[in-house]
Amino acid sequence: MHRLLDTGLEQLTTMVHKMGEVAEKTLATSIGGFVKGRDTSEGVHELSEMLVSMTVEVEEKAFGLIAKYQPVASDLRIINSYMKVAYDFERYGRYAWDISFISKRMGKLENCEEWIPQYIGDMGEKVLQMVKISINSLKSLDTELAKSVTKTEQEVDDMYFQYLGKLVEQSGATNQCTISSILVVRYLERIADHATYVAEAVVYIATGQKITLR
Amino acid sequence: MISINDSSEFESMKMRSVGLNAWFGAKQALKDINVAVKANAVTAIIGPSGCGKSTLIRCFNRMHELVPGAKTSGQVLLDGKDIYSGDIDPVMIRRRVGMVFQKPNPFPTMSIYDNVAAGLKLTGMKKGKNLDEVVRRSLEQATLWEEVKNDLNNPGTSISGGQQQRLCIARAIALQPEVILMDEPCSALDPIATARIEELVVQLKNQYTVVIVTHNMQQAARVSDFTAFMYLGRLIEFGDTSSVFENPRSELTEKYITGKFG
DSSP: OOOHHHHHHHHHHHHHHHHHHHHHHHHHHHHHHHHHTOOOHHHHHHHHHHHHHHHHHHHHHHHHHHHHHOOOHHHHHHHHHHHHHHHHHHHHHHHHHHHHHHHHHHOOGGGSOTHHHHHHHHHHHHHHHHHHHHHHHHHHTOHHHHHTHHHHHHHHHHHHHHHHHHHHHTOOOOHHHHHHHHHHHHHHHHHHHHHHHHHHHHHHHHHOOOOOOO | OOOOTTOTTGGGOSEEEEEEEEEETTEEEEEEEEEEEOTTSEEEEEOSTTSSHHHHHHHHTTOGGGSTTEEEEEEEEETTEETTSTTOOHHHHHHHEEEEOSSOOOOTTSBHHHHHHHHHHHTTOOSSHHHHHHHHHHHHHTTOHHHHTTOTTSBGGGSOHHHHHHHHHHHHHHTOOSEEEEESTTTTSOHHHHHHHHHHHHHHTTTSEEEEEOSOHHHHHHHOSEEEEEETTEEEEEEEHHHHHHSOSSHHHHHHHTTSOO
16 A cells, blocks of 8 residues: 655655765765875765755655654654664765865875875775665665674774774874874774664664664 | 563553453454553554444443443453452443543533533532532543633533533543543544643543543554554554554554554
């Protein structure tokens, strides 16, 4: 039985999935640019702003559906979760912009010790992997896939703290490199957190269970 | 079906049915209903037309048996005592368990005052200060006093539909029941009158135990503490309202409350 609400939910789902694609592209561009020393700030900024606008559209659509149809049960869970997920995608965009801005403002990693670009590149790969999992699990509502972010999130957290430790103990990195890379690994760690929030939302939509995957 | 027989609280409930069945002639309307009603709370009963909601609450005050050919089996316990046991007077049960119906039904030939006082007069209470006091208190509890206090001698049917329904609630309250059953009390009312009744239902639970049958999903979500979902004469799910409406355990409940069938 097709309900009036279904049309609105389908539109909202399409909007959120599209946001996921834009968010993934934004992050991949930003992280790749930072590691490879390319200035991506202009393009990433545009994409980040697009994500801000899309978040507002998702919120307005969600509020409209709540006001019109007073959804309950799985319908309400989907709408509530999509609003949260839209915010997480917006944050992906914001951190992507921060990373590309830092690269532009503070300089590239080419002046850092050799291990640093490699380390950040590896960490960025893991974070992008989590972002992809979060977006793909949302599209398929695959709870097992969503739960798989936990392992990588732990690895990203470990890498974050290991990086700080290595900088203090071993590195002769320049101040510029230190500041720039610390900010970026921090942003990467936060992106990983948001990927986990998206995965938690997937589990909530699919099962109604509020779980923590961190 | 979600059984609540295992609940440790089940025994101490204000009302509960145990293995309750009901028939209209050969047609079975209720099938093995085990449900509990908590004191000083609002319990909503939802479900599609013909699922047995109204029959269930009519079994709660022995009104079902007034229908020719109707019968029941199983138990309905009020404070632990089976209201269907041989030594129980059904009239006393209907005093302890009042009913408000779908359509406001004030006695058409009686004044507002007499509508509220009618039940009390039948119990032998004479006109006077005490009766005046009960009428006033009942109308106040039904949040109608301020609107009718200067028109108490006007016919009960002279006020609006929403006011008439609150008058019927005042009439039920006047007998100081322990449980108030409401059978779709807002289905004939406009949104403003409905909102007044809903506010009243929430207030009433401070002094009474309320069971409300409703077709309006949002109304059940707004006013009730517990929700029972019935389908084809069976209790499918029972639980606290927020859980039922956020994360129902039964797929049937999910489909019904989201409007996918019914």
